[in-house]
Amino acid sequence: MPSSRTSSNPSQSGLEDDRIAILGAGALGRLWAAYLPAGTTGFVPRNASAPSSFKLNYHLEDDNGREHAIVRPWLTGLSGTTLLLATTKAGDTLDALADIIDQLPDTCPIVLFQNGLGSQQAVAERWPWRPILAASTTEAANRPAPDRVVHAARGHTWVGALTDSAAGLTATVIRQLSRSGLEVRGEARILERLWGKLAVNAGINPFTAILDCRNGDILESSLFLDHIDALCEELARLITAEGLPAHSPRELRDDIERVARNTSANTSSMRGDFQGGRATEIDYINGHVARRSRELGLDAPVNQMLTDRVKALAPHQDL
Ligand SMILES: NC(=O)c1ccc[n+]([C@@H]2O[C@H](COP(=O)([O-])OP(=O)(O)OC[C@H]3O[C@@H](n4cnc5c(N)ncnc54)[C@H](OP(=O)(O)O)[C@@H]3O)[C@@H](O)[C@H]2O)c1
Structure with a gap:
């Protein structure tokens, strides 16, 4: 109460x-x-x-x-x-x-x-x-x-x-x-838990912001279907490189799709921020994956592409 x-x-x-x-x-x-x-x-x-x-x-x-x-x-x-x-x-x-x-x-x-x-x-x-x-x-x-x-x-x-x-x-x-x-x-193991949430947010939030749709609607979109497997591979590689317990790309995709289905009618915080004209947290979600991957000598082109596209939606944002 x-x-x-x-x-x-x-x-x-x-x-x-x-x-x-x-x-x-x-x-x-x-x-x-x-x-x-x-x-x-x-x-x-x-x-x-x-x-x-x-x-x-x-x-x-x-x-x-x-x-x-x-x-x-x-x-x-x-x-x-x-x-x-x-x-x-x-x-x-x-x-x-x-x-x-x-x-x-x-x-x-x-x-x-x-x-x-x-x-x-x-x-x-x-x-x-x-x-x-x-x-x-x-x-x-x-x-x-x-x-x-x-x-x-x-x-x-x-x-x-x-x-x-x-x-x-x-x-x-x-x-x-x-x-x-x-x-x-x-x-x-708070970092592991934060990584788990980041992975789900990375697979839902940017798609909802770019497509301006509710969480469940991303699942049928070609943007999501064309990139989700590569996105999950990038996440899985980085999570392992960070020394955290490994997750397969398939497990990560299942988690992302389950949460998108369970919250299908919801507006993600990133879409809400974009709609409200506020800065998004993309630099700390997909942007963090792209940046850490670079630092560790890995590639994360899909996370970088999604970061760039979300920032292009919100030109006032320059973190
Ligand atoms: N909302 C949720 O359900 C939820 C759930 C899980 C995690 N989170 C996380 O929690 C954080 C906050 O989320 P939120 O939804 O509460 O965001 P929010 O509504 O935008 O609240 C952030 C607040 O911080 C204030 N602020 C900014 N700079 C400040 C400063 N220098 N000194 C004092 N206050 C300052 C802002 O003031 P102005 O309005 O004046 O700018 C705003 O009131 C985010 O990182 C989010 O990812 C939120």
């Missing part, structure tokens, strides 16, 4: 000392803020600047279609933060964190929620001494209007350490996130 209480004082609310800061007040950030107990959670203003108001008001439609009025504070300082959730887009995350990270206690775990790969490694490489974790979530949220968030599908969230100092903190992070009532689990 989303938490509609508005207390901003954890000690008065009877809660423990959790102080969860959310960087990125978009669809996913607002979803977590709504489900976490009020009084423990607030948003980090952009550039840590003074926010134009003290509270953020919005409505949440939960996964049962019920409406909740949510009020959460904009945080004016981060010194007591016990957990930071980074729910910015992949391309914004490094800069967004750089703006505020000096205000965070050195011991504060930072959980990265971005889809795809590349941004997580960039953050862990920039601050290797900080406790940095990655989350892979199948919760789905969208924001049809500025003050409205829809919890479109209930799922699971897996959390695992990226840096050494995060290794002993996964249980603490799970305890704090589990107060949301959402399903949160530890994942010792």
Whole structure:
């Protein structure tokens, strides 16, 4: 159940000392803020600047279609933060964190929620001494209007350490996130899980954006049918080269087609971003596959072609 209480004082609310800061007040950030107990959670203003108001008001439609009025504070300082959730887009995350990270206690775990790969490694490489974790979530949220968030599908969230100092903190992070009532689990092999999700996104998202269609519609398209086997071969080669457990191209194609069928009526986040005139995360999905393949001496022409075509759809994007 989303938490509609508005207390901003954890000690008065009877809660423990959790102080969860959310960087990125978009669809996913607002979803977590709504489900976490009020009084423990607030948003980090952009550039840590003074926010134009003290509270953020919005409505949440939960996964049962019920409406909740949510009020959460904009945080004016981060010194007591016990957990930071980074729910910015992949391309914004490094800069967004750089703006505020000096205000965070050195011991504060930072959980990265971005889809795809590349941004997580960039953050862990920039601050290797900080406790940095990655989350892979199948919760789905969208924001049809500025003050409205829809919890479109209930799922699971897996959390695992990226840096050494995060290794002993996964249980603490799970305890704090589990107060949301959402399903949160530890994942010792978080990179493997992120790769699994990336592979499915790489086989669905660019096709839906280029063809401007729903997920299920790609399955009959010649663009998909002409390229999916080569795409899966590129993915399978790279996954093995990264030292992760091997997947055959056939397994990957089966996964992609199963998810496309199961979500056939859905609009992918990449198509949604394109339709909304927002930058897509293509550089962290197919673009990451093309870039890492080059770095490891492999070819990934289909992933590169899809990256180029999606970028050509959105000329404002130049990551
Ligand atoms: N939505 C989901 O269901 C879902 C599920 C799984 C994973 N994810 C991943 O979660 C991430 C966020 O997704 P989303 O759908 O929530 O995106 P979103 O709605 O675009 O939210 C991102 C938010 O970050 C804010 N932001 C950007 N730069 C910032 C900065 N420097 N400081 C503070 N805030 C900043 C944006 O503000 P402006 O609006 O002002 O630009 C926006 O509100 C993505 O990487 C996505 O792949 C999302």
